[in-house]
Amino acid sequence: MYKNITANLMVESVDKTAEFYCRALGFSILASVPKNSGGLQFAILAKDSLSVMIQDRENLIEEYPLLKTPKVQPSVTLYITVDNFTELYEEIKGKCDIICDVHTTFYGANEFAIKDNNGYVLTFTENNQ
Numbered sequence: 001m002y003k004n005i006t007a008n009l010m011v012e013s014v015d016k017t018a019e020f021y022c023r024a025l026g027f028s029i030l031a032s033v034p035k036n037s038g039g040l041q042f043a044i045l046a047k048d049s050l051s052v053m054i055q056d057r058e059n060l061i062e063e064y065p066l067l068k069t070p071k072v073q074p075s076v077t078l079y080i081t082v083d084n085f086t087e088l089y090e091e092i093k094g095k096c097d098i099i100c101d102v103h104t105t106f107y108g109a110n111e112f113a114i115k116d117n118n119g120y121v122l123t124f125t126e127n128n129q
Contacts, residue, residue: 008053014040024095077121085126
């Protein structure tokens with residue numbers, strides 16, 4: 001029986017990505033694995049009931065060679081449901097690149113989207129229904 005799914009995002013720098021998620025979005029580092037050369041190669045970030053894993057590109061390719069790529073090329077988006085939509089928007093709009101401003105979708109949800117420091121798109125929503 002399935003219980004949970006957590007994204008593991010390939011990133012160029014775990015340290016810089018963790019700093020972005022912590023500073024801009026209020027996440028905390030739950031666990032991390034250091035690189036032999038310094039810095040981090042992996043981290044689990046969390047806020048409220050959300051978690052996301054971030055892993056250094058080279059380390060992830062070592063684990064899964066079929067993911068080999070010369071640079072991080074985001075190909076997924078994260079869709080995040082929140083309760084405090086307007087407050088969150090006001091809080092992060094000066095800290096992040098807003099790539100899609102607040103709008104109401106055809107299915108009745110309020111949404112806006114940002115891009116993280118690796119180019120991943122995070123869409124925040126609060127359903128009006």
